[in-house]
Amino acid sequence: MGVGLPDSPRLNREGPEPNIGIVHLGPGAFFRAFNAVYTDEAMQLEGGDWGIAAVSLRSPAARTQLEPQGGVFTSVTLAPEGLQPCVIGSIARTLVAPEDPGEVIATMADPKVKIVSLTITEKGYCTLPSSGALDLGHSDIAHDLLHPEQPRSAIGFIVSALDARRKSGCAGFTVLSCDNLPSNGSLARAIVLEFARQRDGALADWIESAVSFPATMVDRITPATTQDNIETLAEIAGYHDPACVFHEGFRQWVIEDDFADGRPAWESAGAQFVTSVEAHEMMKLRCLNGTHSTLAYLGYLAGYGTIADTVANPDFAALCEMLWREEITPTLEQPDGEDLPAYCASLLERYRNPSIQHMTWQIAMDGSQKLPQRLLGTIADNLKIGRDPKGLILAVAGWMRYVGGQDESGQPIDVRDPLAAALHKASDNAQTNAAKVAALLEFDNVFSGTLTENARFRTLVTQAYVDLVEMGAKAAVKEMTTA
Structure with a gap:
């Protein structure tokens, strides 16, 4: 079968997109195999306006894959008995941050957004790996402090959006790190507050009181999707989906239950809520x-x-x-x-x-x-x-x-x-x-x-x-x- 898969129709959404309640930074394969799946299942089981605005901080690849099919994609479990595909509809919108930083900030500043979640990998936190402190010499951090309306880093976007919410009298949101870092909630809190203090002490004080940073533990092995994977899915499902993800059946999400303004019923999809993760x-x-x-x-x-x-x-x-x-x-x-x-x-x-x-x-x-x-x-x-x-x-x-x-x-x-x-x-x-x-x-x-x-x-x-x-x-x- 050729790369273009001309005989297979493109996967497309059936029905309306969900209302947005989450902005996610870093919509790569793991996010699609994990956060998006849990959220889709939670909305199906318990309802709620928890659609996701997926924001790429660098590449337009996720939007290129997702937008033509209305944000839906296929989550494929690699089970011993064979492939198990499931169409996931929790992504309501895709954005590419460098194209319009202001639109991303405005989306995050919308009071309907209750959670900003992250899968940006270790390097996306712009820290010094040996200490975990914010690297103020990092080129993106230095840029974002000088140009708060056109940030490049996840931290810059979060703080600019929170500043907009504070100025408009809106509530804060929850910052939910889902990266493999020790005490990822505490780390996210420390670097957001340090960045905010570099901008405005009053802003940092407001964030400290209005924003929560629960820690999480995430686990699901998710290999990189290959062209062979895409073609195999087309053969068994009858449609072309370049946004598909393949992953193991096992998954585990442990979350500290500390949210600033509500959350999806992820426990209905199997997440574990604990006092300390x-x-x-x-x-x-x-x-x-x-x-x-x-x-x-x-x-x-x-x-x-x-x-x-x-x-x-x-x-x-x-x-x-x-x-x-x-x-x-x-x-x-x-x-x-x-x-x-x-x-x-x-x-x-x-x-x-x-x-x-x-x-x-x-x-x-x-x-x-x-x-x-x-x-x-x-x-x-x-x-x-x-x-x-x-x-x-x-x-x-x-x-x-x-x-x-x-x-x-x-x-x-x-x-x-x-x-x-x-x-x-x-x-x-x-x-x-x-x-x-x-x-x-x-x-x-x-x-x-x-x-x-x-x-x-x-x-x-x-x-x-x-x-x-x-x-x-x-x-x-x-x-x-x-x-």
């Missing part, structure tokens, strides 16, 4: 995201294209089990309603699902932003009590080898990272393996002083890097799991 989010960040990143870097270096391919090697599966048992779960509190060993066992089964073609290269993106939350905090907690987390340190060495830009066969790696050029230069300019590690440890926006000043950490990560260079990833993982 901290233990759940740490479980997910360290158990799932930590091992995902480990498999991404070491698996890519070993020549594996997907997570399923990687854990099909029993040594890599054993590495995950060792990490969970010896290095990760000992650093965690038991979340309410969870069984940590059972949770980890279920993760390995999810990783092994051959229907989930989750690319190691995709997960490896933006590692400089992800390492502190996914790996480095766990390493620091282990070292603090005198335990050598050699498996997690091997993962960090894998990242260091990866950002050097050349794989084990000498082929170039397409490294996608905000610091890619600087990381590659630092590695390339160093003459020895030990010097390469030392140069990368100098990136204090990735590595905290707690780690770089720890002689044991420096020794272990240097040895792990040397092992990867001399033995290769497969042999290094095998040695780690059979030692």
Whole structure:
């Protein structure tokens, strides 16, 4: 079947669009496979005006895909028994922020909007990864402080919209972070307030009293949609949908129930509302995201294209089990309603699902932003009590080898990272393996002083890097799991 799929009609909405109650920043695949699905199900079950205005902060791709079909798209579950498509209608409007920033601000400032949610990835928060503080030197933040009517960053849009609401006498909204960051609600609150203080102290005070920032934990493996996926859906469903998303059946959304002005009945769709999400989010960040990143870097270096391919090697599966048992779960509190060993066992089964073609290269993106939350905090907690987390340190060495830009066969790696050029230069300019590690440890926006000043950490990560260079990833993982 050709790329244009001329014989398949375009998917289109049947019936009216829902009234908008949510603005979402970052309408990528995960949002469509997760937030939009929960919201669609909640409206079907309990009603309410919770349609979503989906705002892209950069690319017009989401609008190009969604607008011609009235905002509807297909959510496809990759189930063991086959594909399970479902048309989702919660997106009522799509906007591209750079084309008309004022329209985005006006949409967010509309008093009918109760929630502004985010899936903008770690780098979208414009923070210093090692500390989580707002990076006032970030080009987008500096621009937005000077040009509040034409913001570029999510933070700039949120604060400008809240300023408009304050001036019009409107209530605040809830800022709902749905990114894989520790204490994502507290982080969003801190950087919004800091940005607002840079503009106007009175505005910051109003936001502090009028806006809520609940933390969340989100979980659903969502590979990048391919042209083959789009064509497969056309074959089984009989329509063309370039906005479709493919994802695993499992999903989990844990949310602190602290909303400024109402919310959808997401619990009717299976969301868990709790007083504190901290233990759940740490479980997910360290158990799932930590091992995902480990498999991404070491698996890519070993020549594996997907997570399923990687854990099909029993040594890599054993590495995950060792990490969970010896290095990760000992650093965690038991979340309410969870069984940590059972949770980890279920993760390995999810990783092994051959229907989930989750690319190691995709997960490896933006590692400089992800390492502190996914790996480095766990390493620091282990070292603090005198335990050598050699498996997690091997993962960090894998990242260091990866950002050097050349794989084990000498082929170039397409490294996608905000610091890619600087990381590659630092590695390339160093003459020895030990010097390469030392140069990368100098990136204090990735590595905290707690780690770089720890002689044991420096020794272990240097040895792990040397092992990867001399033995290769497969042999290094095998040695780690059979030692």
